[in-house]
Each structure stands twice: as C-alpha cells, then as structure tokens.
Amino acid sequence: MSDVELHQLLLAPLERKGEQTLQQQLFQRIKQAILAGKLTAGTRLPATRQLALEVGVSRNTVIAVCAQLQAEGFLLSDRQGSHITHMAQLPDDHAQYVSSEIALSPRIAQLRSSHRTFSQEMALRPGIPSLAHFPLAQWRRALNRVMLHQPQQLLGYGDPLGERTLREALAQHLALARGVRCTPEQIVITEGAQQALTLCVALLSNPGDIGWVEEPGYRGAKAAMRLGDMRIEPVAVDAQGLVAGPEKWQQRTPRLIYTTPTHQYPTGAIMSAPRRLALLAAAREHQTWIIEDDYDSDFRYSGEPIAAMQGMMQPTPVIYIGSFSKTLFPALRLGFMVMPAQLIAPLRPALHELLRGGNRPEQQALALFLRSGDFSRHLSKMRRLYRQRQATLRQALQHTFGMQVPLLGGDCGMHLVLSLAEEHNDMAMVDRLIQSGFAPGALSGFYLGEQKQQGLVLGYGNTSTSQIMAGVAQLARLLRGD
Template sequence: MSSYISSLLFAPLTAKDVTLQQQLYQRIKQAILSGQLPAGTRLPATRQLANELQVSRNTVINVWTHLQAEGYVLSDRQGSRVSPMVSPHILNSADLPASLPLANRLTSLHSSHRINSEEYPLRAGVPALSHFPFPAWRRALNRVLSQTPHRLLGYGDPLGESALREALAQHLSMTRGVRCTAEQIVITEGAQQALSLCVTLLTNPGETGWVEDPGYRGAKAAMHAGDLNVIPIAVDAQGLAPEERHWQNVPPRLIYTSPTHQYPLGVVMSAARRLALIAAAQQHQAWIIEDDYDGDYHHRGEPIAAMQGMRESAPVIYLGSFSKTLFPALRLGFMVLPAHLLSHIRPALHELLRGGNRLEQQALARFITCGDFSRHLSKMRRLYRQRQAKLRTELQRVLGENVVLLGGDSGMHLVLQLQENQDDVALAAALWQAGFAPAALSTFYLADPKQQGLVLGYGNTSDTQIVAGAQQVGRLLR
C-alpha cells in the first residue's frame, strides 16, 4: 500500500457532529468516486484499520459491509479491494444538464384510477395504516390551523410551500445523500404527477423512454400517455441492465429506474452500474428519473444512498412521495430537479401547477422538523422487518425450505418465485376471491419471457393475516 493511500485511510476521524462510522464511510466512498482510490486498490484489513484509527473493529466491519452492499468494494479470501468504476473524467467531460433538450409541448395528463383494495392483505405498496401516529399528526395540523392566516387559504407557490421544501432538503441530504437546495424541490400530488411532469416537460411525442422490465406500471403509463416509444430494459442482479445495442439502436430521451430498491424484484443497483448509467446518459443527452419510492425502509445495514448524490452534474431527477412513509391519501410527493434545469422550466411549472394542499404541506413541514417523521420511520422499519420475517417463515413452513423469495433488503414486499408452468395471473385472481391482494409478477413485464411469481406486500398485513395468506397460497399451489 502506497504512503499516499495510507495517509488517506489512516488520517484521524475528527468531526464531532458525525459518527465515526459515517465519517469513515464518506471518506472511502468519496475517495473511490474521485479516483483517489482506483479500481483494484487493495484495502487494509479491518483489524489494521481499526487499530490505526483507534475505533472498534465493528465500526470498520459495518462500513465495509455497507460499501459492499452498494458495490463500491469487493471482498474475497485475499481481502477487500475497490470495485471497477467508471473513470471520473468521463463523467465530468461536459456540464451537459444545462444543454439537454426540453419538450416543446405542454399537455395535461390524467392518471387512471386503480381498484381500491388497500384493506386487502398482501397488497404491495400499502403501509401499516393502523400504525399511523394520529396524535402527532393531529398536533401538527392543529398547530397550523391555530396559526393560519387567511392568505394560506389561497393559491400558494406552484413549486410548494417553502417550509416543506426546506424541511425536505435537510431530510434528504441527511438520510438519502441527495444534493439539493430547497429551491430545487417541487412538491407534487404524489409521485405519479411528478412522473407525468417529467414526460411532459422533458420529451416530445415519438421520442424514446426506457423502463425497467419488469417494472413499475405507473412509469409505463406516464410514458405511453406522452406518446413515447416505450422500450423495456431487462433487470438483472445489479439493476437496470442496458446493453450497447440499446444505446445505439433506441437511444432514450428519458430513463426510468428505481435503483435503491427495484420494483418489483427488489434488487439494488450497484455503484458501478449507477455511474455507468449516468455517464452514458450524459453522452446521449438523456434524463434519468430516479424513483426512490421506499428508500427510507432499508432493513440491512445503513440505507443505500441515492444515485442523484453521486455526481453533482448528474442528469438525474429524483422522485419521492409520502404514500409509503405516511399514508397514500395524503397525496403529497416531490421531485428534485437539477439546478440548471429548474431555471428553464420554472415558467412552465408555474402554468401547470397551482400550489394546493397548503395546510397539509405546512403540517408535514412541522411533522418533519419536530422529529415525529423520523420517529415514525424508525418504528415502521422495526415493524416491517418483523412482518417480513413472519412472511418468510410462514411461506417456508407451507411451501418448504427451498421456496425462492426475491428481495427483502428494503421496502414492504417480497416476490414469491413460481415455476414456469404455473399461472401467476390465475393464482392472483384466486387469492383475490379469497380476500387477498398480491400482484402477479408477469403483469409487470413488457417483453418475453415473463417470469411467474407473486408480489406479496406485508406493510399493511398483520401477523394473523400473513399466516392465513401463506396457508391460502399453499392450498392453491398444491
């Protein structure tokens, strides 16, 4: 190991307002991204690094585990080394976001309504509604109502209430690694409106949009509504996996991906794959939509940081909502726009948006700043880990230890993989008749072959319902 790398890794951890684990993680991650630790660099043993830094070995092991989960570090019997990465000079070759093309049409889009089956167990994407902290939310609402001037009853800033945008900017920076200011955040009526806005503002009819396959149906619907040529891109163990032929034959204007927790398969996009996607998007003048729909619910180690924060000049629009973290009826989402893009499309946003839900936005801002939001997230993480473990146990008990379950590192659902000759659509319909609402995995695909499986949500499903649901699945499969 060179003296330069030794001095970089063994420098004392001195920040007082950040934990030792966070300091070490950020130091190594930034050194890898900046090229100070090139691909293939051998890293010191955890015991050696712990002794040099005078920290516990568990602190170093936790950092190594997190870096491996994100794909920055590879480990084998010989030790740990830096993963292959896209070289930084490729990413910084030009400041492209300011010059990427914008749409020349602005149209109103209407999303379709889905069947209301939230009360059905095993439906994916629905949080534990009975565990929502009504007293804390009521306090926030009452505080706003007691201090609300009449002006708050009128139209607000089309981009959203400044108090909520400031609270969100701080929360996203601390918990998701997002690089943004409050001015870059636009409050929307859920993530679906944000998706539609991206299509409306950034594309023209006939251009190409890429979606994950299998992937979120709402993204496909938004692109189809914008008259885009929708191209399915297969997902592998490292996430969205475009090939060179895709970039050459069907270059995209818009790329939709859920890198932190791919929906529905649950895989995490590796750091190398993320950097490669950013570099290729810059080269081909494409925009990336990063949907971080449940990134706050990571069940193993530290949360996986957002792709948006990996590069300051990344052409990434970061999306999120409070449908999974609070409750769907709140209908509040947001998108974080690149700073250069905002100045170009601000006039269009002022025409398309009207700044509604002002009281709820103000209450949510208080809910976040007073710490109630973080406390609720912590409780839900514990609850969802318990429910996932229960669902795994029951499925293994009913179907055997060899049952294949996909995902589970994050979120509120698992995928039960079925055999090719089993009809997941018919199975999902039979479960619906029995009072359960899992989704058929094959319905999330656009291209063949379509994998058979069941997308099983456990967020809004009690232990008793999990047991009954697993037994019903077992009966139908037998």
C-alpha cells in the same frame, strides 16, 4: 300535441312530500318532456295563471319554472305566451348508443388491460404502509398548529413549486437520510409520485421519443410514458439492476430512463456502483434524463442505508422523485421531484402554468412533522415493524413450501416476490386470492415483453401477522389445487 295530451302530460299529480320541491318537480317534468320529444318545437304552454290553477301550485312557482326554462333556452316568450324552442332531439336509439362500445384511445386500452378491482386495504397488497400504526395524534397536532396560526393565509393558491417551509425541511431531510444534493429551489412538491412522473414526461420529452423502463418494472412509469406518446423500451434487470450496455445506447437511445436503483420494483435488486456510474456517464453523453424513483428506501433492514444515485454526480442528469405514500399514508397525496439545477430556470414558467400550489395546510403540517422529529421517529418504528412482518412472511413461506422457496428481495421495502414455476398462471391465481380477501400483485403483470416470469408480489406493510399466516395458507391450497 293536442290540448288534451298536453294537459295529461303537465297535470299529472306532483308529490307533495317528495325529495324535490314542487317547483323542481314541475321544471324537471317539462324539461324531460322537451328532451324526449313529447313537447315539440312551437308547442305553446298554457298561461302561467291557468297552469298554476290546473297543477295546483302557486302562480309564482309556475313563473319561476318558466323563467328557468327560458334561462336554459328551452322556452321562448312573446306576446302570445311561451312556446318550445327549436332544438336537436335525442335519437331514438339513445339507449343503444349508451350501451354500445365506446372508441377509446389505444393508450387507455393499454392502461385498462392490467387493471384489477379490489379494496385498497386488502391483505398482502404491495405498496401500502401500516395504516393502523400511523401516529394520528402527532399529525393532528401539526395540522392544528398550522390552522391555529395562519388559517386564512393558507386558503388561497400557494407557490406552484410548493410551500417554502416544506421544501426547506425536505431538502435537509433528503441530504441527511438519502444523500441527495439539492437546494430548496430545486424541489417541486407534487400530488404524489405519479404526478411527478407525468410532469417529467410532459416537460422533458416529445411524442415519439424513446423511454426506457425496467423489465419487470413499475406500471405507473409506463402509464406516464404512454400518456406522453413515448415509445417504451423495456430494459432487462438482473441482480445488479438495469442492464444497459453500450449497444443498447447505440440502437435505442432514450430521451428518458425510469429506474429504481436503490430497491428495484418489484424484484428488490440493488443497482451496483459501477452500473450507476456507467448509467450516469452515458446519460450525460447522450443528453438523456434519468428519473430515479426512490419510493421506499427509507425502510432498509440490513447494513447502512444506500444513498441515492442523484448525489453521485454533479451536475447530475437525474430527476429524483419520491412521495410520502409509503412512509406516511397514501391519501396524503404529497410527493416531490428534485430537479437538476440547470433545469429550474427554463422549466419554472411551465411549472407555474401546470401547477397551482394546493394542499397548503397539509404541506405546512408536513414541514412541522419533519422538523419536530416525528417523521424520523415514525420511520424508525415502521422499520422495526416491517422487519418483523417480513420475517414472519418469510418463515411462513419456508415452513409451507420448504427452506429453498424462491424469494426475491428482502433487504428493503414492504414486499417480497415469490417466484412460481412456468406452469402456474399468476394472474388467475391473484384473481382467486382476491376472492378470498388477499391482493398480492402478479409478477407477470410488470413485464412488457413476451418473456414473463410467473410470481406473486406479496406486500406485508399493511398486513398483520394473522393475515400473513392466513394468506400463505390460502396460497398453499391454491397451489395444491384445492
């Protein structure tokens, strides 16, 4: 580069009132010129005093820029001054490289295939609780109390398994509300149920092991198994839950089984007691671990609550997982897993390596929330609200499509499934509904096999009565072809 070209490159005016300081602008100008190959290896910069005069900045500014360029390895200094170091240059086809198709792991491609982009709070979206009815005042009081009494102690890392106070309160709640048999030592606090699933796969399986999932079933469980390089085996679900006969065990013996026995997701089926006991017995015989996801069983609307499968047999082959995303709010990102007692000692060292014990103020506040009774009162209020919203949704569907409209679920949770005839494309219908402000799930997206039922998973937890009516009306227009 000639001296004239060098001066033209370096001496272009700097913005005196720009967002960046003069020092930052000059540094970026020289750095980008080097990366773009305009300042080649060996090119000498003017002396700092000369450069400062020509650019119109103080010499200290130039000295600071050169010092930073030297620190990052762009410049070398000797007795004759500073010169550009030798380094690899970005290729001429850099733009083409950025825009070209990036080779991804097949696991990532599978995860992308069912992804839909939409607002997290759109009406009819399943799995979202009523955020407007969350008791913010009580939650704020619990957080303030925690931060008032022990703010500094909670700023560092905590117990990797979770705050002791929360594990104690949670063990008591699970015993009373869900029939779970455990001690606080068996509970591991996680960042949501998805982390619990990922941990189960990482700790209890090897690549190539078989994992059973419900068909149709929760996509997050399949994602966790895919990331663990497991071979996923879909197992059919009927009105009594997972259908796992002896021949299935003999042909495709699993290392892990993921199931939602108390409220199957998404169909709403309840696994019968004989099925549960048979599954537990077979799991013990084949040294298989069952992941029981009890994601929304706190919201049951008819009869007494159905106890968790984990409490039916001791010692148990069940890892019981749950979260507070459905009962409180998703952004809390607090979940848990109840490990079988026989796994705690061998897995504790690995858990200490994988977990860091964060969200300590929130964990302490949640413990207070549980012990004060605020959590139970909130659940009672939400049961009444969701029962009412489900009735509204059911009545709107029956009024629009007839009393014999095919619906699945309804005894529990925050969604109903509307079955559709085979000629309908539920994926395309969901895309159309998203454009109108509604985000139900496509039932076919919960299947792995070739046989897929068409339908819509209609969430009502965070959907008001007016939104329910508008959503059903829009659905009717789509089905009529309007």
